[in-house]
Amino acid sequence: MHFYKYQGTGNDFVIVDNREGKYHELSQETIHKICDRRFGVGGDGFMLLNNKEGYDFEMVYYNADGRLGTMCGNGGRCIVKFAYDMGIRRSEYKFWAVDGEHIATIQKGIVSLKMSNVSTIQQFEDHVILNTGSPHYVKQVTNLKEMNVFEEGRKIRYSDTFKKEGINVNFVEPINNHSWRVRTYERGVEDETYACGTGAAAVALAFSKEEPGKNSIDLEVLGGKLRVNYTKNEDGTFSDIWLKGPAEKVFEGTIDI
Ligand SMILES: N[C@@H](CCC[C@H](N)C(=O)O)C(=O)O
Numbered sequence: 001m002h003f004y005k006y007q008g009t010g011n012d013f014v015i016v017d018n019r020e021g022k023y024h025e026l027s028q029e030t031i032h033k034i035c036d037r038r039f040g041v042g043g044d045g046f047m048l049l050n051n052k053e054g055y056d057f058e059m060v061y062y063n064a065d066g067r068l069g070t071m072c073g074n075g076g077r078c079i080v081k082f083a084y085d086m087g088i089r090r091s092e093y094k095f096w097a098v099d100g101e102h103i104a105t106i107q108k109g110i111v112s113l114k115m116s117n118v119s120t121i122q123q124f125e126d127h128v129i130l131n132t133g134s135p136h137y138v139k140q141v142t143n144l145k146e147m148n149v150f151e152e153g154r155k156i157r158y159s160d161t162f163k164k165e166g167i168n169v170n171f172v173e174p175i176n177n178h179s180w181r182v183r184t185y186e187r188g189v190e191d192e193t194y195a196c197g198t199g200a201a202a203v204a205l206a207f208s209k210e211e212p213g214k215n216s217i218d219l220e221v222l223g224g225k226l227r228v229n230y231t232k233n234e235d236g237t238f239s240d241i242w243l244k245g246p247a248e249k250v251f252e253g254t255i256d257i
Contacts, residue, residue: 001257003034003041006082008111008247010194010223011074014041015082018048019057030257032066041255044189045072047079049086052096057083059097063188071099071133073197073243077111080104081247099133109248115201115241128206129167132241134187136202137162137169144173144181149192153185170199172207179218180207194223197243204228205238214240 001023004015014034016023034040044064052058059079063069080093084106093104103114115132122129127139137156141147153169156162166187173181182203184196204217205228212232219226226245230238 002252002254004082004085004252005041005043005250006078006247007223007250008074008077008195008197009221009226009245011045011072011078011196012043012194012250013045013047013072013075013078014043015047015049015079017082017086018060019051021050023048026257028066030066031062032064034255034257035062035064035066041253044186044193045069045075047072047075049079049082055096055101056088056090056093057095059095059102061098063186065188065190067188069098069188070135071097071116071198073113073115073133073199073201074195074245074247075197076102076104076113077197077243077245077247080106080111080113081249085249097133109246110244111247112242112244113197115198115243118201118205118238118241121205121236128202130202130205132198132201132205134198135165135167136199136206137167138202138206139169139171140207141171141173144171144183147171147183149183149185153192154190157185157187157190168196168199168202170196170203172203174207175220178216179220180204181220183222192222195221195226197226197245200226201228201230201241201243204230205241208232208238
């Protein structure tokens, strides 16, 4: 199987062009092995680029554990860059993913991806839960640089409340008024990753200003910088959510499956 490896702020993915439909039947075990950093190519996730009527393509996303995933923001940005590199050239992309239609653009190496609208945010005493295409737990902490995100994130992800469905756990610390530092424990990878796009969007919305209006937040993640733009509506819902950042090809090759 010919594969391509892409990364967006260090969130890395193996991508396969499946427009001929040869790879619809890959097993969970095969995908898990491809994503293994010792026995396979290595990646936080695996994606198929499929044909889809009425769209430029369809994105099918699997977590590194080989299970079909919910939406992946950085994966979405990487697959748009992949589509461009494969000759699918558009000024504006329209593609289908597990949570519905997405729009994206590429400008000067920055891939901007429109995320699904968010209507509900659950506020708890010391954390926030919301779904930006994937489920996220967001908690503000101090000394984030020194924190053991793997251990602390894992405790929450495998707590009685979340162990069945799983959740992505984001720890955040403000840098200034418009930027936050974020580190994420990702469900399905079951480890800290260098970035999480739906997590970055979740952090931006979880700590949005009280007043409705347009806003822009910068997120510093282990693998670089992301930006999230959004509109907070009068009724407290969020729309026009854009995830922005770099996405690039790392290498390509073939693997026996
Ligand atoms: N890396 C992601 C999120 C991928 C999905 C996640 N692992 C889950 O199971 O919810 C991103 O960039 O959004």
